[in-house]
Amino acid sequence: MQQARLAYETLEAVRTRAPLVHNITNYVAMDLSANLLLAVGASPMMAHAIEEVEDVVDLASAVVLNIGTPAPGTVDAMRASLIRAKARGIPAVLDPVGAGATPYRTAVARELLALRPAVLRGNASEILAIAGLSSTPTRGVETSDDSAVAIDAACTLAREFGCVVAVTGVTDRITDGEQFIEVDNGDLLMTRVTALGCSLSALIAAFVAVSDDPLLATAHAIGVLGVVGELAAETADGPGSLRTAIIDGLYELDLVTLERHLRLRVLN
Amino acid sequence: MQQARLAYETLEAVRTRAPLVHNITNYVAMDLSANLLLAVGASPMMAHAIEEVEDVVDLASAVVLNIGTPAPGTVDAMRASLIRAKARGIPAVLDPVGAGATPYRTAVARELLALRPAVLRGNASEILAIAGLSSTPTRGVETSDDSAVAIDAACTLAREFGCVVAVTGVTDRITDGEQFIEVDNGDLLMTRVTALGCSLSALIAAFVAVSDDPLLATAHAIGVLGVVGELAAETADGPGSLRTAIIDGLYELDLVTLERHLRLRVLN
Amino acid sequence: MQQARLAYETLEAVRTRAPLVHNITNYVAMDLSANLLLAVGASPMMAHAIEEVEDVVDLASAVVLNIGTPAPGTVDAMRASLIRAKARGIPAVLDPVGAGATPYRTAVARELLALRPAVLRGNASEILAIAGLSSTPTRGVETSDDSAVAIDAACTLAREFGCVVAVTGVTDRITDGEQFIEVDNGDLLMTRVTALGCSLSALIAAFVAVSDDPLLATAHAIGVLGVVGELAAETADGPGSLRTAIIDGLYELDLVTLERHLRLRVLN
Numbered sequence: 001m002q003q004a005r006l007a008y009e010t011l012e013a014v015r016t017r018a019p020l021v022h023n024i025t026n027y028v029a030m031d032l033s034a035n036l037l038l039a040v041g042a043s044p045m046m047a048h049a050i051e052e053v054e055d056v057v058d059l060a061s062a063v064v065l066n067i068g069t070p071a072p073g074t075v076d077a078m079r080a081s082l083i084r085a086k087a088r089g090i091p092a093v094l095d096p097v098g099a100g101a102t103p104y105r106t107a108v109a110r111e112l113l114a115l116r117p118a119v120l121r122g123n124a125s126e127i128l129a130i131a132g133l134s135s136t137p138t139r140g141v142e143t144s145d146d147s148a149v150a151i152d153a154a155c156t157l158a159r160e161f162g163c164v165v166a167v168t169g170v171t172d173r174i175t176d177g178e179q180f181i182e183v184d185n186g187d188l189l190m191t192r193v194t195a196l197g198c199s200l201s202a203l204i205a206a207f208v209a210v211s212d213d214p215l216l217a218t219a220h221a222i223g224v225l226g227v228v229g230e231l232a233a234e235t236a237d238g239p240g241s242l243r244t245a246i247i248d249g250l251y252e253l254d255l256v257t258l259e260r261h262l263r264l265r266v267l268n
Numbered sequence: 269m270q271q272a273r274l275a276y277e278t279l280e281a282v283r284t285r286a287p288l289v290h291n292i293t294n295y296v297a298m299d300l301s302a303n304l305l306l307a308v309g310a311s312p313m314m315a316h317a318i319e320e321v322e323d324v325v326d327l328a329s330a331v332v333l334n335i336g337t338p339a340p341g342t343v344d345a346m347r348a349s350l351i352r353a354k355a356r357g358i359p360a361v362l363d364p365v366g367a368g369a370t371p372y373r374t375a376v377a378r379e380l381l382a383l384r385p386a387v388l389r390g391n392a393s394e395i396l397a398i399a400g401l402s403s404t405p406t407r408g409v410e411t412s413d414d415s416a417v418a419i420d421a422a423c424t425l426a427r428e429f430g431c432v433v434a435v436t437g438v439t440d441r442i443t444d445g446e447q448f449i450e451v452d453n454g455d456l457l458m459t460r461v462t463a464l465g466c467s468l469s470a471l472i473a474a475f476v477a478v479s480d481d482p483l484l485a486t487a488h489a490i491g492v493l494g495v496v497g498e499l500a501a502e503t504a505d506g507p508g509s510l511r512t513a514i515i516d517g518l519y520e521l522d523l524v525t526l527e528r529h530l531r532l533r534v535l536n
Numbered sequence: 537m538q539q540a541r542l543a544y545e546t547l548e549a550v551r552t553r554a555p556l557v558h559n560i561t562n563y564v565a566m567d568l569s570a571n572l573l574l575a576v577g578a579s580p581m582m583a584h585a586i587e588e589v590e591d592v593v594d595l596a597s598a599v600v601l602n603i604g605t606p607a608p609g610t611v612d613a614m615r616a617s618l619i620r621a622k623a624r625g626i627p628a629v630l631d632p633v634g635a636g637a638t639p640y641r642t643a644v645a646r647e648l649l650a651l652r653p654a655v656l657r658g659n660a661s662e663i664l665a666i667a668g669l670s671s672t673p674t675r676g677v678e679t680s681d682d683s684a685v686a687i688d689a690a691c692t693l694a695r696e697f698g699c700v701v702a703v704t705g706v707t708d709r710i711t712d713g714e715q716f717i718e719v720d721n722g723d724l725l726m727t728r729v730t731a732l733g734c735s736l737s738a739l740i741a742a743f744v745a746v747s748d749d750p751l752l753a754t755a756h757a758i759g760v761l762g763v764v765g766e767l768a769a770e771t772a773d774g775p776g777s778l779r780t781a782i783i784d785g786l787y788e789l790d791l792v793t794l795e796r797h798l799r800l801r802v803l804n
Contacts, residue, residue: 028298028314030564034730039775044730045634046564049607052640059637071317071341073607098313102323192519194302194312239307240515247776251728296566296582339585339609366581370591460787462570462580507575508783 004259007220015041019061019209024048024078026068029198036199039250042206053077057084062209064202068097082115091118091208095201100129118214121166121201124150164214174219181219184263185226187233193243227261272527275488283309287329287477292316292346294336297466304467307518310474316345325352330477332470336365350383359386359476363469368397386482389434389469392418432482442487449487452531453494455501461511495529540795543756551577555597555745560584562604565734572735575786578742584613593620598745600738604633618651627654627744631737636665654750657702657737660686700750710755717755720799721762723769729779763797
């Protein structure tokens with residue numbers, strides 16, 4: 001399958017080039033994000049002090065900004081990193097964890113999106129909230145509202161901010177406002193492992209760092225984690241062993257496995 | 269066994285209703301707390317910024333306040349969350365990690381207890397320190413002083429502050445100042461897994477969220493983790509595999525296993 | 537082998553005496569550091585608030601200062617802890633994560649080293665940066681530059697600041713400016729587990745806490761983790777299961793295994 005080969009090429013580029021990914025992420029996701037990045041051969045760096053974030057961006061091949069445990073000082077560092085990344089042509093991925101759950105998170109997510117990251121990845125309720133289309137507050141950070149209206153919102157945001165928008169859920173949908181890609185991998189048990197979505201955003205950053213096509217690279221990262229996760233779920237006893245197996249699976253993933261299991265459709 | 273059935277009913281209510289649990293916890297415990305909550309079907313949310321904690325409380329079915337890595341800004345957020353939770357009738361669980369180890373922690377624990385959480389869970393030395401009965405500083409956060417005097421202290425605190433107090437150790441003791449419950453599950457190897465006590469406090473919050481009886485719900489959460497932990501310890505090679513097996517075990521726990529292994533006594 | 541017996545004696549002293557190790561470490565390393573300390577029988581305590589760090593030092597047998605996610609408030613706490621530890625004769629271990637990657641980290645590392653911790657542990661590029669010998673910025677926090685010049689820099693720093701300096705890499709080298717020790721254990725897969733180097737610094741603190749010889753104790757901690765890591769790598773499927781197996785392996789390590797696998801040379 002053509003897309004599996006392309007996805008594997010991107011994974012191999014990450015393994016070979018070991019892009020440094022600068023993470024300003026939430027406290028829950030730091031450990032798993034760093035471990036997933038190391039598992040695919042990327043080089044994670046966590047730094048959030050305003051005293052050094054611009055210097056860290058200068059070393060990085062991609063930046064991840066995740067608002068899962070936001071606070072004003074951290075948001076200042078995210079803003080500075082994003083501005084620097086834009087100035088240097090370094091792609092940034094924004095993960096608007098819990099947008100819609102509180103007005104503060106929604107405002108922070110919108111402010112950072114206006115600084116034009118290369119990729120925005122969230123679940124349906126987060127994407128809806130950013131687009132101003134969700135009238136009821138979302139229930140926390142793990143909720144998913146997999147509706148067609150979220151896809152429309154993603155498309156609108158992608159066009160308005162010139163970025164790739166990924167709406168992840170049972171089916172993952174990725175768009176740059178023109179093209180659409182769907183990914184049908186993954187397993188429901190993955191929703192029982194904390195920070196796996198956040199860590200997917202970090203993987204996306206690593207893939208985008210080594211690619212010229214942020215739309216495809218985003219879809220490929222989502223597909224790779226989905227394939228690894230659904231295979232890991234086949235033998236896992238629960239979310240604890242699933243987490244371990246996902247880290248191992250990313251490290252071991254080969255082309256044959258990806259070709260056999262990737263369900264990724266480029267729609268137009 | 270009657271208590272096993274009741275405990276299982278509470279667990280099933282968590283699995284079905286997926287209560288959102290708002291955690292302001294220490295940096296070490298965030299990952300494991302979130303994973304244990306997800307393993308039992310609860311929905312964890314971590315948030316500590318004063319800008320949003322009241323909004324998060326409004327979404328939550330229970331709140332956990334854990335002072336394991338305290339700092340003034342975090343304590344401000346805990347205070348605001350607790351006051352809001354009281355105003356909204358949402359139960360809060362206080363975990364006074366390291367109370368007695370430093371004057372700062374003891375003072376913070378007492379200040380938060382005075383705001384009347386529904387449940388206070390600590391080891392014997394922490395409970396003694398809060399009650400002002402420990403003259404010597406405790407040795408860090410992992411120490412346990414399983415003495416009868418701690419039970420008296422727990423009873424006094426429960427009556428004074430109108431809360432449930434759980435003193436966990438080799439035998440766990442839970443009281444609301446009138447009734448007493450003892451739980452004899454668990455395994456010594458569990459003390460080698462960091463943040464397992466903190467994560468128990470998060471589990472208690474999930475159980476209390478779906479119950480009308482905070483005393484029983486607290487004891488049931490303690491019994492459930494104890495049963496899962498002692499069974500996991502039978503096959504674990506050490507604390508690393510124990511941690512994974514506990515997460516899996518919580519996800520898989522069924523009524524038959526709980527009936528066979530729960531050792532919980534309601535004393536009066 | 538004589539060194540294996542000595543290393544095992546130090547490990548047994550940790551297991552028996554359970555030294556309290558005060559950690560001011562980065563957010564990524566907190567979980568694994570605490571778990572490795574518990575696995576060898578030490579008692580970890582994480583505390584970073586200026587309101588309590590001096591009180592925590594007073595309870596501790598050793599202190600770890602790790603600048604992996606530095607910020608001004610945390611650095612203030614590190615400074616206060618180090619000054620207090622020196623005044624009380626408590627050994628401190630400094631882990632200068634990412635020194636050389638940004639000017640801020642390099643400055644923080646140098647400032648803390650000037651306060652004279654007992655042990656400095658870093659990779660070659662970090663040690664070179666602190667010594668002012670690296671003209672090009674290092675690439676993040678996972679890089680290793682295993683050069684002879686780093687050993688010279690370690691020796692110079694050890695003499696200037698009166699401390700033990702450990703340069704870890706494929707071969708680990710430890711010196712107090714007079715004696716040199718080399719350790720040849722470990723496995724390349726260990727570099728794919730985040731925070732394992734940081735957690736090694738925590739282990740060193742536990743070993744130094746129960747020893748009169750910080751040079752040997754540092755080398756023994758490095759050798760113990762190296763032996764456990766290389767044995768774990770033999771059966772691990774990837775970095776996820778490796779991490780679990782390392783925690784279990786530290787808990788289970790016996791003298792026979794250490795004698796068979798430790799490759800530690802005291803050079804002069």
